[in-house]
Amino acid sequence: MGYVAVKGGAHAINNSVILYKNRRLEEGTDIEVDKIKTNMRQLINQIMSEAxxxxxxxxxxxxxxxxxxxEEAVFLxxxxxxxxxxxxxxTVTDTREMFVERRVSASFKDIPGGxxxxxxxxxxxxxxxxxxxELSDGPKETIKYKEVPFNYELDKLPKVIDYLEDEGLFKREEENNDEPDDITKRAIEYPSTRSQRLQALTRGQTGAVTSLGYAEIRGYGISAHPNIGECRVGQQPVYINPDxxxxxxxxxxxxxxxxxAFMPDLDEDDSDAGDKDLMIKIGYGLVFGQNETKAIAMSVLDYSLEHPVPGVATSDDEFVLYHIDSVESTGFISHLKLPHYVTFQSKLDRMRQSKGEQQ
Amino acid sequence: MHRKQWTRIFAKYGRTEALDFYNRYKEELEFDIISEPDEGLVMVKTREHARNTLFYMGEVLVTESKIRHGSTVGLGLVKGSDEEFSEAMAFIDLSFKLEKFTAELNEILNTLKNIEANDVAERTEKILQTKVSFEMMND
Structure with a gap:
């Protein structure tokens, strides 16, 4: 059976697009893009991150x-x-230079800088x-100021892992300056590299990354409760070197x-094979905007993929990375509603033929 | 002043001053336009702290323009979509490279540095009002 081209949908499609575009204005008044920018800050954060x-x-x-x-906004x-x-x-950006606007640790009450x-x-x-x-002209409540002792600068706050490193509980690995892979230039090949994994995770769909991270902790992976050593949100300066x-x-x-995210693990470098020390290992999350849930889930999945458990779905890079991308997953799922007349007819033909043969 | 510093100060605090400077002095320095302001992307390369490796975290929108005086090129590169500011920054970059209008630029930058210092102090003070002050129950 060959493919048969059909036409006749142009009129319907054109009007469908008009109906779609008009619907936004038929039930109310238009809104300025600037108002969306200021009022929908967190939605914008998610979309920028997934895009x-x-x-x-x-x-x-x-x-x-x-x-x-x-999904449509990310696609656009x-x-x-x-x-x-x-x-x-x-140039290489380092979050140690971030102007910190929020910084908490769930692991230590007292951290340098507080x-x-x-x-x-x-x-x-x-x-x-x-x-x-009701519309508001501006903030209704104001900050109540008091003197707060502080011996740091917000763009030079020490990281919590520095404290662990000083205690000998975290080993800082040697700086690796290998050029990262770029999954926007070249598709991921499996097994994936660390740079491919982190890039795919940071641009993953918030819901998908969160769900898989949750499954990982609940019992379909490491089944351990990570401790958030440090969550920081702030302004990251970015530079180029024009050469x-x-x-x-x-x-x-x-x-x-x-x-x-802190995960206690065995020290792989400990030469004593029988009695290795416990060390803190880190699951890492870094995303555009203030997206704390996604960044935490990213750190869980990073750890899971970096320290795979055989037979566990969330340790399988192909499973995780192929399914968390918003445009790929929503694109494939939504394409199912588009015409598949020929392929479905072909299936029906085979079913009818099979039924006929049985009779 | 290093370019790393003056670009930061103008980008964060001196858009108006950059445009004013450009409009005041652009007739006093001949230049050719290499490329009109146009949008493009900068890919952000980042160091992660778990394994100390590098990865790409995503792209940011920028507007770039380039001008030339002889063999010296002025680069204007600003965050987001902002053609005017990009042109002004290209002119300032060219001026610094040619060591033109240095006194005027330094005067502007000194003023902006004060604005930056005040802004950082104000933002820091506001953020620190959310710093937790733990008190032990048995103290």
Whole structure:
């Protein structure tokens, strides 16, 4: 049976697109992109992270065009990103230079620089606020100031792992400056490299990364409770080196969330094969924007993939990395509703033929 | 002043001042446009702290423009979509390289450095109001 081209859908398709575009305005008034940018901050953070493309204005526009549909907005961002040339690679950014706006540790009460809660919904009551039905001109409550002793600078805060390193409980590995793989240039080949895994995880769909990270902890993986050694959110400076002998060039500050998840593990370098010491190992998470749940889940999956348990799905890089990408997973699932007339007819033909043969 | 420093100060605190400087002095320094402002991407390379390796965490939107005086190239590169600012930064980069308008630029930068210092102090003070002060129950 050959394929038969059919036509006749153009009129219906054109009108479907018009209906879709009009629907946004038929039930209310239009909204400025700038208002989406300021009011939908966390949605923008998720979309930029999943799109692997940082620009708040573009993300706000994508949200408006997609009517708030996350997968559609990420798709629009990725599509737009593919039209732009990559001009530069940044110099190596290091989160030790981050201007920290929030930094907590679930492992130690007293950490150098202290627990800084920053702006977080963690401590709010999850009750709907009727006051938000009315427009507000500005913040209703102001910070109550008092003198806070502090001997650090927020862009030079020591990391919690430094403290563990001093205690001999964490071994800092030698700096590895191998050029990372780039999964946007070359598809992942399995077994994957560490740089491929981290890049795929940081751009993974928030829900997918979170679900797999949860499954990993609940009993389908390491079944252990990681301790968040450090969660920091802040502004990360990014520089390029244009290679013109005039030094580095500042591009901007970009909000990121970083997680160091502590996992006690055996010291692989301990020469005593029979009685190895326990050391702290780290699962690492780093994502665009303030996306703490995703960054924590990323750190869990990073550890799981870096220290695989045989037979465990969340230790299988092919299973995890192939299924967490928003555009790939939503694209494949949603394509199922598109016409498959010929393939389905072919299946029916075989079923009818088989039934006929049985009779 | 190193480019690492002046680009940071102008990018974060001196958009208006950069545009003013550009509009005031652009007629006093001849230059050719190599590339008009256009959007592009910078891929962010990052060091992770678990194994101390490098990976790419994603791309950021930038606007780039380039101008030239003789063989010296001025590069304007700014975060997001901002053609005017990109042009102004290219002119400032060219000025620094040619050592033109240095006194004027340093005067602007000194003012901006004060603004930066005040801003950092204010942001730090505000953030530190959320620093937890633990008190032991039996103290």
């Amino acid at each position: 692997s493309f940082y620009d708040r204005n573009t993300a706000a526009l994508a949200i408006k065009q997609a009517e708030g549909n996350m 961002m990725r599509a737009h990103r593919s039209t732009l040339p990559r001009l530069y690679y940044s 627990q800084i809660l920053g702006a977080s919904p963690d401590f709010t009551h999850r009750l709907l606020d009727d006051a938000l039905k 013109d002998d005039y030094g580095e060039y500042f591009i901007g500050d970009f909000e990121v969330t970083e997680i160091d």
